[in-house]
Amino acid sequence: MPAPAKKPRTARFNLRVNDKEARLIRMGAEHRGVNITNFILESACVSAEHEIADTRQFELAPSAWHKFSKALDKPATLKPRLKKLLGESTLLEQS
DSSP states (O other): OOOSSSSSSOOOOOOOOOHHHHHHHHHHHHHSSSOOOHHHHHHHHHHHHHHHOOOOOOOOOOOHHHHHHHHHHSOOOOOOOOHHHHHSOOOOTTO
């Protein structure tokens, strides 16, 4: 969920919805305990963040690419706590 806005909201988006969509959005906002504007804004921001995070192709400046490549080339280091965590059974595996 995005952090509360620190600057006044000045940009405006207008959208049209059908009755079923309006009811669904209203119910979702009520369930979350926020007004419809905040519900739509938070939902859209989370969706946008996921969409951006799923980007498979990205470009870097040559200096940033060098740093990135160098980090990838570093040998792996053993992380005992991570190894222990990944060795534990999950809730689905436990009976």
